[in-house]
Amino acid sequence: MFFQKPNIPKGTRDFTPVEMARRNYIFDTLRGIFQVFGYQPIETPAMENLSTLMGKYGEEGDKLLFKILNSGNFLDKTQDPGLNLLSEDPLSHYKELTPFITEKGLRYDLTVPFARFVVQHQHELVFPFKRYQIQPVWRADRPQKGRYREFFQCDVDVIGSPSLLYEVELVQIIDKVFSALGIKVSIRINNRKILAGIAETIGASGKFNDIMVAIDKLDKIGVDKVNEELTVRGLSKEAVELLQPFLRQEGALESNSGILEGLLLNSETGKKGIREFQEIKEMLDNLQLKNNFALDIKLARGLNYYTGTIIEVKALDAKMGSICGGGRYDDLTGIFGLPDMSGVGISFGADRIYDVMLELGLFPADIAATTRVLFVNFGPEEVKYCLTMASRIRESGISSEIYPEVAKLKKQMEYANRKNIPFVILAGQDEINHGRISVKNMKSGEQQTIESGELLTFLQL
């Protein structure tokens, strides 16, 4: 008989019960906090029309979209003689061919589908609309540690208000979430307007994206290499020269936005960005957060729909990319025909949070326990006796199970032990005759005999 070793696609994973218990611990924590701030859940389909997805994440993003081949004879539409896509040299025409054979794609994040959702349901929603969404997303990236092709994002967004109060709220949520999970984090904040102001000040607004990419690497490769890269990317000598104050005083800028303001005197946009940050900072300073936040002008973020505040969160004690990030977008719904809808939101990377928590040993030990009580199976008579009791305690929400067959006690005890079941009930003929049961506490090893009617109160202690 032939068999193939089964496998799952690169960058995807199965989750065992233990892993699910831990993942749900994260999801439950997030959900609880989101709800406390008044956010409501929604879900959207795994696949979207490619027209919804394409062009929203920059050129790189388009490449990382998983595209779904049309069903049926997907080559049908390419037969148009005017197109000549297949007859000549199909290999060199693969890009032009793409829209003819695929029109759906797996979602790349939750923000763009959310924008689409808002536009489609605008008449049913109450604005400002606050929603959260916990679902998987897919990226055709090359996997690495902390980088998967299928992973869960947990998004909180509010759309329909430019109020900076929501930026503050989101930072509060970040702070609450990570203190609840026990992860120490640094929260870095920047503003696209500040970045635009810098580009404007050095007279290189046209090179905005190149400047962002280069500045983003400052920590990694240092000032000199950044300058080199800027030159390679076509920035003039003068512009690079003008940029130096920003690059070299970076530390001072974090602690004193006055210096930054001085540097951006001639840029209205830049000054507006600074004012926004200061306003947010003032509100946050009164809130006594458990984690630190700071302005970081190096923070750029790749997604090109951000227009204001941008936020990124990193774990302090683990080597991992950002575990949470987001920002404000002024016109994400504009492309879908609903202009002037400012929104702001963040996304928690559940899988990276999981990896960090596992590395740091932050999961509670008893997290995987599902059954609280196991009834030992001594035979058909005894099982009947146990079935009644099992039903009764289940009524009270206490999970219980009966061992399925008459096996050696050792085996049954071992089953309880391995499943982390804290209580084992032994009810043999002896106990039944007296209307009693023996309860063994698997943690302490103690065992006592009680009236069968006392079981519920015993367990509820």
Add this chain to the structure above:
RNA sequence: GUGGUCGUAGCUCAGUUGGUUAGAGCGAUAGAUUGUGGAUCUAUAGGUCGUGGGUUCGAGCCCCAUCUUCCACCCCA
């Protein structure tokens, strides 16, 4: 997408310059103990050496391809 890297029992890993029958620890199963798990002792089972080709009298080891893992770019949760 570019460059590199890893893969041997369920898990962690040995395996010499290519040489007979591929090993260990942990785990699993059974027993020592017929109503008592975790500790100990004994025994047993468990391997397409990632997959497919090739070189060779002979390949876990060498060559090619491919899949997977991890890493650096790129980008990002």
